[in-house]
Amino acid sequence: MGPSCLVAQKKAPDAGFGLLAHWPFDENYSSSVNNDLYEGRPVGGAFTSIHKDRQVAKVGAGALRLDSGRASGQKTFVAVRNPLFGVRNSDVFTVVAWYRHEDLSGDGSDTRSFVWESTPGYSLAFGVREEEGRHDAEWWFQTASHAAISDASGPPIAQGQWFHVAMVWNASQGYCKYYHQGELRDEVALPRGESLEEMNGFHIGNHRAGDGSRDWDGYIDDVAVYDLELTPTQIRALVAGRENGQVVHAGNLLQQVPQPEHQKVIPRPPDFKPPLPLWNGERSQGPLVGHVSDDSAILWARVPVSGTYTLELTRPGDSNSPPQSFKAVARASEDWCLRWEVSPLDAHTVYRYRIHRASETLWEGEDLTFRTAPEKGVPAEVTLAFGSCANFEASSIWTRIRSEGADGMVLLGDTPYIDVTDLDRVHDAYRRFSSIPTLSETLRSIPFWGTWDDHDFGRNDSDGTLPGKKHSRTGFVHYRPNATFGQKGEGIYTQFRYGPVEVFLLDTRWFSRTEPSWADPEKPTLLGKAQWEWLKQGLLASDAPFKLLACGMIWDDKKNGESDDWGTYMHERQALQDWLGQERIEGVVLIGGDIHVSRLLQYETVEQVGYPLYQFIVSPMHGSVIPSLNVPHPALLKSAEEPHVFLKLHADTTVSPATLEATWMNREGKVVFNIQLDRDQLSRAK
Numbered sequence: 276m277g278p279s280c281l282v283a284q285k286k287a288p289d290a291g292f293g294l295l296a297h298w299p300f301d302e303n304y305s306s307s308v309n310n311d312l313y314e315g316r317p318v319g320g321a322f323t324s325i326h327k328d329r330q331v332a333k334v335g336a337g338a339l340r341l342d343s344g345r346a347s348g349q350k351t352f353v354a355v356r357n358p359l360f361g362v363r364n365s366d367v368f369t370v371v372a373w374y375r376h377e378d379l380s381g382d383g384s385d386t387r388s389f390v391w392e393s394t395p396g397y398s399l400a401f402g403v404r405e406e407e408g409r410h411d412a413e414w415w416f417q418t419a420s421h422a423a424i425s426d427a428s429g430p431p432i433a434q435g436q437w438f439h440v441a442m443v444w445n446a447s448q449g450y451c452k453y454y455h456q457g458e459l460r461d462e463v464a465l466p467r468g469e470s471l472e473e474m475n476g477f478h479i480g481n482h483r484a485g486d487g488s489r490d491w492d493g494y495i496d497d498v499a500v501y502d503l504e505l506t507p508t509q510i511r512a513l514v515a516g517r518e519n520g521q522v523v524h525a526g527n528l529l530q531q532v533p534q535p536e537h538q539k540v541i542p543r544p545p546d547f548k549p550p551l552p553l554w555n556g557e558r559s560q561g562p563l564v565g566h567v568s569d570d571s572a573i574l575w576a577r578v579p580v581s582g583t584y585t586l587e588l589t590r591p592g593d594s595n596s597p598p599q600s601f602k603a604v605a606r607a608s609e610d611w612c613l614r615w616e617v618s619p620l621d622a623h624t625v626y627r628y629r630i631h632r633a634s635e636t637l638w639e640g641e642d643l644t645f646r647t648a649p650e651k652g653v654p655a656e657v658t659l660a661f662g663s664c665a666n667f668e669a670s671s672i673w674t675r676i677r678s679e680g681a682d683g684m685v686l687l688g689d690t691p692y693i694d695v696t697d698l699d700r701v702h703d704a705y706r707r708f709s710s711i712p713t714l715s716e717t718l719r720s721i722p723f724w725g726t727w728d729d730h731d732f733g734r735n736d737s738d739g740t741l742p743g744k745k746h747s748r749t750g751f752v753h754y755r756p757n758a759t760f761g762q763k764g765e766g767i768y769t770q771f772r773y774g775p776v777e778v779f780l781l782d783t784r785w786f787s788r789t790e791p792s793w794a795d796p797e798k799p800t801l802l803g804k805a806q807w808e809w810l811k812q813g814l815l816a817s818d819a820p821f822k823l824l825a826c827g828m829i830w831d832d833k834k835n836g837e838s839d840d841w842g843t844y845m846h847e848r849q850a851l852q853d854w855l856g857q858e859r860i861e862g863v864v865l866i867g868g869d870i871h872v873s874r875l876l877q878y879e880t881v882e883q884v885g886y887p888l889y890q891f892i893v894s895p896m897h898g899s900v901i902p903s904l905n906v907p908h909p910a911l912l913k914s915a916e917e918p919h920v921f922l923k924l925h926a927d928t929t930v931s932p933a934t935l936e937a938t939w940m941n942r943e944g945k946v947v948f949n950i951q952l953d954r955d956q957l958s959r960a961k
Contacts, residue, residue, distance in 0.1 A: 289447075291362050291502040293540040296355070297526045298479065298498045300325055300339040301332075304353050307526050309543070312357045315479065319343075319351030323480075326494065333373040333437045334497040334516070334524045341480045343388075343490035344380025351490050352481030358474040359393070361502025362541065363447070365471040369505045370399055370498075371441045371513060371525055372479075376410060376434050377493035384492040389482040390440065391498065393474040395694030397423070397483060401440055402491075403432050410434070414442055414453045414461075417472040419666045420898035420918075421692075424451060426461050434493075439514045445504050446470055457514035459507065473667055473692070473707070475700045499525030503538045560709035561613075562630060562638055564645040565756020566771055567683070567722040571618035572645060574628060575756040576638070577706065578605050578613060584637070586615040588626045591644070610702045612753045622650035644720050646682070649774035652818070654929040657774040662921040663687035663728065663827060663868025664895030665708075672896055672919050672942035673713040677721060679923055679940065683773055684721055685780070687868035687893070688728025688827025693750075696733045696743025701750035704731075709754065724771055724780060725755045728827025728869050729839055732784040736837045739789040739803075748785070761785070761806070768806050770813050775928040777819035779810060781826040787844075794850035801844035814860050820933045820954050821926050822863045829867035830890050831876070834906045839869075856884045861958045864935070865890040866922070871901040873920050873939050875950055876910040885959035889952065891937050893922035913948045917941055 296306045296313040303325060304315030317323040319341070326332065326340035341351040359368060374390045389402035392415075400415040404427055413427035432438060443452040446465060453461040479498055480491040505513075505528070512518040512532045513525060523531045529540060561576030574586055582605055587598040603613040620626065625646045629639035649655035660681040662672070676684060691708040693701055709715065731751070733741045741747075748767060752760050757769045757780075766785040771778055786803025793804045802810070814822060832842025841848045855863060865888060874892040881887060890910075898918040905914050919942040927934045932954040939947040 288535060288537050288539040289367065289503060290539045290541050291367060292543045293501060293503060293529050293538075294526065295359055295361060295500045295502055297500075298339075298353070299335050299337075299524070299526060300496055300498075301327075301335040301337045304339075313355050313477075315353040315355055317353055318481075318485065323351045323353065331494065332496055333375070333494075338373075338375075338494045338496040339480065340379070340494055341491045342379040343384070343487075343492045344382045350481075350485070350487035352485065353479040354485065355477040355479070358476060359399075359500050363502070365398070365444075365474070366446050367502055367504055368399065368444045368471070369441060369501045369503065370401070371439070371505070371510070372401075372498040373437055373439050373496040374491070375437045375494040376403055376432055376491075378434065379492060385489050387482075387489045388491045389478070389480065389489050390491060390495055391477065391479050392482045394476040394478060394483045394485070396472045396474065396692070398472040398474045399442065399444070399477075400482070401442060402482070402489070412438075412440070412455060414440075416442075416444055416451050418465075419470040419472050419668055421472065421666070422469075422899050424463055424465075426453065430455055430460070437496075441505060441510045441513070443504050444471055448504075454507075454510050457511040470668070473704070475695055475697075475703070497525045501529075503529075503540070506534050506537055508532060509534060559637075560706055561715065561719070562628070562643065563709065563715065563718045563756065564720060564722045565614075566724060566758040567645060567647050568758075568772065569622035569648045569650045570620050571616065572620060572626070572647060572722070573756040573758065574615045574617065574645075575754075576613045576630065577709065577754075578611050578632075578637070580632075581605050581607060581611065582632060584613055584630060584632050586617070587629050587631070588617060589628075591625060591627050610750075610753050614756060620647050622647055622653075623655070642716075642720055645722060648772065651772060651774075655774040656925065656927045656929060657682050657776060658923060658925045659683050659685060659773060659776060659778070660921050660923055661685045661687060661825065661866060661868075661891075661893055662690070662896045663893060664689040664871060664897055665691060666897045667691060667707050667711060668897060669711050669713050670896065670919065670942060671713060672921060673711070673717040675940070675942045675944060676921055677717040679944075681721055681923065684718065684723040685778060685825060686723060686725035687825060687866070688726055688732075689730040689869065690725065690896070692730040693747070694730050694734060696741065696746045698746040698749060701746055702753065705750055705754035724757055724769065724778070725751075726767060726769075726780040726782060726825070726827060727751060727784060729784065736839045737784065738787040738839070739785050744785065762809065763805075766803070766806060768809065772817075772819060775820045775926045775933060776823060776924070777813075777817045777821070778823045778825055779813055781810070781824065782806060783826045783828050783839075783841075787839075792844070792847055795846040798846050799844070801841070801847050807847075811854065814855075814863075815858065820862050820928055821935050821957070822860070823866055823924075824863060825866035827867070828869050829892050830865045831908060833870060833904055835904060852880055852883050852888065859885065859959060861886065862954060863888065863957065867892045868894045870904040871895045871899060872905040873915050873917055873922075873947060874905070874911060875913040875937070875939075875948065876908060877912050878910045886957050889950075891922055891924075893920060893939060895919075896921060912950070915939065915947045917947045920947060
C-alpha cells in the first residue's frame with residue numbers, strides 16, 4: 276500500500292446579511308440600510324446635532340455632535356429602538372465607529388463617557404474612562420449568563436483627536452476581539468456555548484440607561500454594525516479611508532474590500548421587518564399549563580392571529596365521556612395571549628388537552644397532559660420546584676426539573692431579565708422566554724406560577740416608584756397564567772394550594788417606597804398595606820401543614836449597597852414575625868432568590884414566633900454566580916456558589932409527623948445540599 280495523503284479541507288466562508296445598520300451622520304440620524312428598523316432618534320434637543328463641516332467630520336460631510344453638559348441636562352445621544360439582529364441572531368457582530376472626545380460644553384465631561392452601548396444590558400459597549408486626569412478607552416461584552424468580558428487598559432485617548440474602534444463578537448468561533456486604530460489589541464476566548472446577552476436596542480453616545488450620567492462629550496462618526504466578522508484587512512482599510520485608490524467607509528466597505536474567502540453576503544429576507552425581533556423564530560408560544568388546583572386549571576398559549584380558540588379536555592383511557600370544551604379569544608390588545616380557565620375538574624386526575632381554531636388542530640399529542648392537585652386535607656406526597664434568575668438559554672435545568680418528578684414549578688423572579696418598561700419590549704422578552712424549547716417542553720405538562728423581581732419588574736434595584744411599572748404589570752398579566760394578580764389592578768401577588776402546601780407569592784416591588792409602612796409610619800413600606808392585609812387573611816384561613824412565603828428578594832441584608840432586600844425593610848419583617856407568633860401561625864417557611872448564591876438559614880425565632888423560621892434561598896438558574904453575596908450570617912447553616920440550581924421541595928403528609936424535604940440540585944442532578952424538616956419542628960411547643 277502506498278503512502279496516504281491527507282488534504283486539509285478549506286473552511287467555508289461565514290454567511291451573513293453583511294451591513295445591518297450604518298449611521299453616517301452626514302444629513303440626519305437615519306441608517307443608510309434597514310432604516311425602518313434602525314432609524315436613530317435624537318435625544319437632547321439642540322445639544323444633539325449633525326455638524327456639517329468637512330473640516331471637523333472624519334468621514335463624509337458631517338458628524339454627530341453631542342454637547343453634553345449642565346445646560347443640556349446631560350442627556351445627549353441617539354436612541355435606536357430595535358435590537359441588532361443578524362442571520363444567526365446575535366452569533367456574530369462587528370461594531371465600528373470613529374469618535375473624538377472633546378469638552379464641547381466647557382464644563383467638564385463625565386468620568387465615564389460612552390460611544391455606544393446596547394440596551395438594556397451592556398451586550399455591546401465602548402467608551403472612555405477618566406482616572407487621575409487620564410482618559411483610557413474601555414470595551415465590554417456581556418454574556419447571556421451575565422458574565423462580563425471587558426478591558427479598561429486603554430489606549431490613552433487625547434482630546435480633540437479622531438480615533439477608530441472595532442469590536443468583534445464571534446460565538447461560533449469562540450472568541451471576541453477589540454481593535455483600536457486598526458490594530459488588534461485584545462482577543463479573548465469565550466466559554467464553550469456562551470452567547471451574547473439579549474438586547475432591546477442601541478444607544479449611540481450614551482450608556483444603556485440613557486439617564487444623562489455617562490453621555491459622550493464630543494463627536495461620533497460613521498457608526499456601523501455587521502453580522503459578519505470583519506477581517507484585519509478590512510478594519511485597516513476603514514482606518515486608512517482608502518483601498519486601491521478608492522474611498523472606503525463603513526457603508527461601502529464590503530463592496531470596496533471584499534473578502535470572499537472569509538465572508539458570504541446573503542440577501543435579507545422580507546420578513547425581517549418591524550416590529551423586531553423574532554429572536555426565537557417561532558410564530559406562537561406554548562401551550563403551557565398555569566395555575567392548577569384540586570378542581571380547576573388555567574392553560575395558556577400565544578398565537579399570531581386574532582380569533583376564538585377552543586381547548587378540549589379528555590381523560591386518558593376514558594372513551595365514554597365526551598370532551599369538555601372551553602373557548603378563549605386572542606386579541607391584539609393582549610398580545611394575542613390565550614387563557615383558558617377550566618373547571619370543574621376532579622382532584623388528582625390526569626387530563627389530556629388539544630387546541631384548535633375552527634376545524635384546524637393547532638396542538639395535540641401524548642405530552643399535552645396535566646394533573647390536578649390533590650384534594651385538600653387528604654394525605655399526599657407532592658414535589659414543587661422553585662427557581663430564580665433565568666436567562667434565554669435553552670438550559671437542561673428545565674428538563675432536569677421534569678425528570679425529578681416535580682408536580683409544579685414556581686418562578687421567583689428575574690425570569691427572565693427584561694430591564695425595560697416599554698410594553699413592546701416587555702412582551703418581546705416574555706415571548707422569547709416562553710419559546711425556550713426545554714422550558715416549553717417541561718411546562719406544557721407541569722403547572723407553573725410566578726412572581727417578579729427587579730429585572731422583570733423593570734430595572735436593577737428598582738422599587739414601586741419606577742416610571743412605567745404599569746407596562747411591566749400588563750406584560751406579566753398577559754404571560755403569567757396565575758390565578759390572580761394583586762387586587763384592583765395593583766401588584767401581582769397571588770397564592771395557591773397544592774396538596775399539603777400553600778404558597779404565598781409576594782410582590783416585593785410594586786408597593787415598595789410608595790407609602791408609609793403599615794408596620795412603622797416613619798419608614799417606607801415594602802409590601803404595602805393592601806398586600807399585608809391580604810397576606811394576613813390568607814394565613815389565618817389556611818389549614819395547610821406547610822405555608823411557604825416566597826418572593827424574589829432575600830429576607831436579609833445583601834450587604835452590597837443595594838436596597839432591594841428585606842434587610843432594608845426589617846421593620847416589616849419583624850412585624851410579620853411578631854404577628855405570626857401572636858396569631859399562632861405554624862408551618863411557615865421563607866423562600867427567596869435574586870443573589871446568584873444558594874443558602875439555608877435557621878433563625879432563632881422561638882420566643883417571637885414559637886418555632887425557628889427557616890429561609891431557603893435558591894439562585895441562579897443560569898450560569899453566573901456572585902460569590903461576594905455569600906456573606907457571613909449567624910443564622911447561616913449551608914451555602915453554595917453553584918450555577919444552574921433549583922430547589923426541590925418534597926412535602927409528605929402520608930407520614931406522621933408530616934415532612935418537608937428541601938434539596939438544592941443542579942441541572943446535572945447533583946445534590947448541592949439538603950435538609951429535612953418535620954411538622955413538629957415548625958410548630959409551637961405543646
